[in-house]
Amino acid sequence: MAAISLQGISKAFGEHAPVLRDVNLEIAHDEFCVFLGPSGCGKSTLLRIIAGLEDPSAGEISIGGRVVNTVPPAKRGVAMVFQSYALFPHMTVAENMSFGLKLAKLPAPEVERKVQEAAKILELGPLLNRKPAALSGGQRQRVAIGRAIVREPGVFLFDEPLSNLDATLRGQTRVEIARIHRRFSEASTVYVTHDQVEAMTLADKIVLLNVSRDASASASGSIAQVGTPMDLYLRPNSRFVAGFIGSPQMNFLPATVSKIEGAHTTVTLSASREDVRIERAGAGLTPGQAVMLGVRPEHIALLASGEAERNGPQYAGSTLTRTVSLVERLGEQSYLHCSEADGATLLVKLQGNTLLRSGEAVHLAPDPASCHLFTEEGHAV
Numbered sequence: 001m002a003a004i005s006l007q008g009i010s011k012a013f014g015e016h017a018p019v020l021r022d023v024n025l026e027i028a029h030d031e032f033c034v035f036l037g038p039s040g041c042g043k044s045t046l047l048r049i050i051a052g053l054e055d056p057s058a059g060e061i062s063i064g065g066r067v068v069n070t071v072p073p074a075k076r077g078v079a080m081v082f083q084s085y086a087l088f089p090h091m092t093v094a095e096n097m098s099f100g101l102k103l104a105k106l107p108a109p110e111v112e113r114k115v116q117e118a119a120k121i122l123e124l125g126p127l128l129n130r131k132p133a134a135l136s137g138g139q140r141q142r143v144a145i146g147r148a149i150v151r152e153p154g155v156f157l158f159d160e161p162l163s164n165l166d167a168t169l170r171g172q173t174r175v176e177i178a179r180i181h182r183r184f185s186e187a188s189t190v191y192v193t194h195d196q197v198e199a200m201t202l203a204d205k206i207v208l209l210n211v212s213r214d215a216s217a218s219a220s221g222s223i224a225q226v227g228t229p230m231d232l233y234l235r236p237n238s239r240f241v242a243g244f245i246g247s248p249q250m251n252f253l254p255a256t257v258s259k260i261e262g263a264h265t266t267v268t269l270s271a272s273r274e275d276v277r278i279e280r281a282g283a284g285l286t287p288g289q290a291v292m293l294g295v296r297p298e299h300i301a302l303l304a305s306g307e308a309e310r311n312g313p314q315y316a317g318s319t320l321t322r323t324v325s326l327v328e329r330l331g332e333q334s335y336l337h338c339s340e341a342d343g344a345t346l347l348v349k350l351q352g353n354t355l356l357r358s359g360e361a362v363h364l365a366p367d368p369a370s371c372h373l374f375t376e377e378g379h380a381v
Helices: 043-051 093-103 108-122 137-149 167-183 196-202 229-234 239-244
Strands: 004-011 020-027 032-036 058-063 078-081 155-159 188-193 205-209 223-227 251-261 264-269 275-278 290-295 300-303 320-329 333-339 345-351 361-366 372-374
Touching (some): 032 043, 032 196, 043 078, 043 188, 239 290, 239 372, 300 345, 333 361, 345 361
Antiparallel strands (some): 205 223, 264 275, 300 361, 333 345
């Protein structure tokens, strides 16, 4: 078992601003943890610190209960899969996979057994005698994963391993990585990506990092929020998290608090002066306060004319009238781009068979239970 503990990890390069600032994190021994965030937030740097390829400027790293700050990478019990494959071009698949085991002076029969087992898991058996130049990108990535598997580490580290693959191969390899994690259930897996689809589908836990210089969105250094994929999707703790998680991005509409009634809050949209009543207590808010209303495209209903009145209080006081400026038809779903009075766009996600066209007027209703409110500082209410 190899749980990972990071305490007060910071990292700065020379005199530049810190890339990582006061990172505190616990990763369980059987957990699939994804580091997610924008470019420059330090997610790959944090992975390299765990691997021992970078030294932290401050803080303590423990793996399996052992402090490893001064332990060299080869003795940390970790195996890393890089974005660039990093295969030896003059070696066969089998030789690439066995290289580390031979350096560790394992007996030849054991090396052969481990390579054959990994090849079976990754369906590489027919390719063992080929060299990397004769492999596709997806096959090369599987060889890189196989090289990590044969070491039977306590921690698997993946640094954006799918970014060089096309969409189909990304999907296939993502499934293989998830299967490998289940097979090695006692190992921790830490996976770096900028792709939220990978994060949402693979992770037990997502660690969403923000650029360190932007402290407004985070109360704990570089980490903006930690939680399950659905925690971050349904209960973002800041506007940054709400805007980063979800594709397409959440709509943000400037508004003013107009009324607070128990578990309900009514806000008035700044651009259109329409009222939206949502199921949110509004603790700490006061009437007249400027806020940002957040609603995801999939949480906005398209109403027939008069439907708000027929359905009573569900949509009462929360119907928006907009003009469609663009319809994106993607087959399974369609996206309506609706014009806002301030020139912004309200995006609505519908089923793919919508008959709406540009220029039509539509009546829209945000789901009262799925709306979010954020303060001017970006904190969730």
